[in-house]
Amino acid sequence: MQLTETHRPTLDQALGAIRSRAYWSPHPEHPKAYGETGAADGLAAYQALLGTRFELDQPGTDGWTGGEVSPYGPELGIEYPHPDIEVLLPAMRAGMAAWRDAGPETRALVCLEILSRISARTHEFAHAVMHTSGQAFMMAFQAGGPHAQDRGLEAVAYAYEEQTRTPAAADWSKPQGKRDPLELRKQFTAAPRGISLLIGCNTFPTWNGYPGLFASLATGNPVLVKPHPRAVLPLALTVRIAREVLGEAGFDPNLVALAAERPGEGIAKILAVRPEIKIIDYTGSTAFGDWLEANARQAQVYTEKAGVNTVVIDSTDDYKGMLSNLAFSLSLYSGQMCTTPQNLLIPRDGITTDAGHKSYDEVVTDISAAVGSLLGDDARANALLGALVNPDVKARLEAAAGLGEVALASRVVANPDFPDAVVRTPVVVKLDGARKFWDGADDEAAYLSECFGPVSFAVAVDSTDDALELLRRTVREKGAMTVGAYTTSEETERAVEEVCLEESAQLSLNLTGGVYVNQTAAFSDFHGSGGNPAANAALCDGAFVSNRFRVVEVRRQA
């Protein structure tokens, strides 16, 4: 493989982008960019996988397991190899020394070849992501394809940069006055920690999986991929491609392997405390994330857990833009993003806008109307909402209507292509930030819990100061992946910035156009901060990669 000629320029551009943080991506977002027959080929490739055994030729396969059902209805009918980890884990370690000795640049270039082959099959991945996560096709295409590939490439760039901060060798000569200098020849090697375990999630198997997978592989560690049982296919395809590329490049394919689990097996919990597992990347519930952090003490553990995202609404000079921006943010993928705003904090006395003063009720009504209008057309609603990923989300959505006064009821949207898809518009519920217990309801308990799915709380607060205190408390106690704010006051802007700086939350201010608080772009935006309870790591920064390897020094007298 001509790895250097093909991929070194891309690596260099990625290294430039993570330093400039300007816009950059080598992965086209438009489905038409993948060739005339790209769409048809991708669909055909996806369909050819259905109802088959997904062969990986990895050691220690002791059976087959599967059972994915698309949130759009159809069963995928794919079976994956089930691992005997007593065989698979040692086999994964066998190729470590050669992979380590290849050095940071070769590892990075091999990772780029893997990403490049994934990119070429973006249409196929789009269907795989759509039918495991419930994302609408266009989102599955973009977030599951180019955006995920960008995040993977970003991790490779950080890993390369981190490993090359120290030179491979150095001559050290210490003057000794009139005597001869002391002289040493030193070698520095980026040495991997051990097997890295990726515990995938249901909603963004590739986007949330690629950073950890590629950060660990690029730093020399074998990676065992444990997908969410409902979202195996996108990561199984990834593992297959990685194994192919590794083998073709002369490395052991077993450096990347799949650990599909049997129903109820809980293989993540078993693997997480194995002594061979030295790194864990996890996206999912706070309960299991906390368990991993407390129990997988032999490993470096990177977690993205639940959080409660807030938008502070103080004032705006573009009321219409704010409403349409928020409506889109609340609707996209039925609120099933870890970055979707949940609590909209609105002063009970209303806000100042370019369209005049708006009372709390008016703001809530107008946001609800904007959502209703955005999703009024079923075709557009389906394209934005996708399907509810699992029955738990539907149950939460239905329960949310009982938590307070419903400003906007959820609507059932029919999907003509997939009649079994569960498609629902968001519910907007009014809560009172000053009301702890009222008539059997507990507003505070509601807005201080993550209600993952298409549920928004319009929380009335006494003032913007009150909103900032609630924001601070929410981030500190519950964590947040995103914070949004709308204000025309410089003082308020500074105050909300200060809360976010002190509580370590990523802030979007006055978004009224085509960028949404729940979207972050690789190479430029940080996803999470790693400094509040929602996640102990950010995508992507030095800390995400620097402890995945250690520098081992060998020094000799010169």
Added chain:
Amino acid sequence: MQLTETHRPTLDQALGAIRSRAYWSPHPEHPKAYGETGAADGLAAYQALLGTRFELDQPGTDGWTGGEVSPYGPELGIEYPHPDIEVLLPAMRAGMAAWRDAGPETRALVCLEILSRISARTHEFAHAVMHTSGQAFMMAFQAGGPHAQDRGLEAVAYAYEEQTRTPAAADWSKPQGKRDPLELRKQFTAAPRGISLLIGCNTFPTWNGYPGLFASLATGNPVLVKPHPRAVLPLALTVRIAREVLGEAGFDPNLVALAAERPGEGIAKILAVRPEIKIIDYTGSTAFGDWLEANARQAQVYTEKAGVNTVVIDSTDDYKGMLSNLAFSLSLYSGQMCTTPQNLLIPRDGITTDAGHKSYDEVVTDISAAVGSLLGDDARANALLGALVNPDVKARLEAAAGLGEVALASRVVANPDFPDAVVRTPVVVKLDGARKFWDGADDEAAYLSECFGPVSFAVAVDSTDDALELLRRTVREKGAMTVGAYTTSEETERAVEEVCLEESAQLSLNLTGGVYVNQTAAFSDFHGSGGNPAANAALCDGAFVSNRFRVVEVRRQA
């Protein structure tokens, strides 16, 4: 203060050094480099502190505590402020926002001014380190002075580089085909985590303390310094200087404070789990280090704990050089370094040398003779050995003679300047690597435990392969700060390198001259690896600084 003019060139040199890892230091090692009256002034300054109250003017002082006794005999008689942490901790947070807003460069330059003032008082620090650690004067001067300052400066350089990987601001413009591009203005701020707690050690209060102290301060965190109760003075002086410089530079002096404790108070354990404490740096016993890692879950915890350091002796082409190099390594500061070799693994059939074949017994006899000869003269012995730091070390030394056949008995060395100093030469004990239990002795239990102090085990092994397996097991199970090896075989060299790469241990090969396995140089050598049980962090690398702050992003529509 003209911080930029004075210190920016030094910072730039440090940034260059951590990338080239060539020899560099701005801090002179020779006592005469500190001016004609430097030595006398330093001694006088130290003596003026004895028997006084050490005023710091920090908030929340609720009493005075002290009780340091020099390992050389005299009581220091110094009292330090005891903190009411309910008052002190909030006071330390008050200046955080201004310190954060000052930015990475100003913080780095203020840290360099602190180090520069410490450097100017190196003679005073030398006496303070000598009379708390028991190091001999020259070692206290060099390791406690310039070498410690180097390690502090190195941490500042890493912190600066890490914080400036992301620009302070970026414009992001994403093309949208024929439509206007999406445009955002982004700000990135290195935001501190919270109060950083430094838990100092007895033997190297400044050398082991400065990396964490300066890494945290340079990344925007207040630092609370909790010295070892027997080694308060060097860190109290450091805190006083830091407070002075911070105040003069217009920052809150309370960003650095001292937490001296009353006898038996155990204040480290109380502080370590306080919610305000977000970072902990610790050097000391494995038991308390493990406790911190398990319990101080609200904090980033960096620990250097115990380890068992090994030297593999396979063959040499400079037998005499090997003997004298090892003798020095075993003797320096009475083996009270975390980097001192403990186990010398020697094939029971002997080794090949330039002086002919040497049997196991001959090698052990010759090493013992080299130690005896090095320390034969009392003046030289005192200059190398220093004093035993505390009675536990003496007890361990005495017990070690009962663990096996004594090849070299420890000798009592008189110190004419300090008759109460406890000065002892190392004991060398023969053990058998193949013998688990024998005649009531348990060789394996002995050589697989850290015996901190002037105790060396000459362990007979069946072969070099056997030595490598024992080395691997020792590093994996017990950890190691250093590994040494002597061999003329390229194959053996590669094999020992491979063990060190796989088990993450820092290796010195064939040292026969004036560099010793127990010495590491800032800007070039890593101290520990962070990848084996002896320490979860290395001095100094990206991982040591990158999680002490988080990058908080604020983005706005452009």
